[in-house]
Amino acid sequence: MQKLSLESVEKLVRGQGLKMTPQRQAIVEYLQNAKHHPTAEEVLGAVNQRFPMTSRATVYNTLNWLKESHLIIEIFENGVARFDPNTSQHHHFICRACGTVEDVAFEVVSQVPQHLPGNQQVDSFEMTLRGLCAHCRS
């Protein structure tokens, strides 16, 4: 599994002549440990607990920068952007009761047609599976 690491971000920072600010580091550390695909607002809230002066712009810019550098993935659900530190190919499961977004291993659904009726050729795919999560079922 390819996962966001502090080392890869440090490499990126050095390569671009930037600085590893405490805020950037806090954002990366929060994302590394977040299993629930947090929104930008959740990242902002968490980072603000450690660095109360962190601006919304800093968080949004850093998330965009990490996304454009392919160190995190942005997924959309109901028009809300969520961020994922797991950049290996995988699917998502979304609970219709609590809204939790969970990772599903790619192997669980690994087959789709290589060619579609519209004459498109499929190179890759990710799926969003919906239903009730284990917690909401019990």
Ligand SMILES: [Zn+2]
């Ligand atoms: Zn649920």
Ligand SMILES: [Zn+2]
């Ligand atoms: Zn994911």
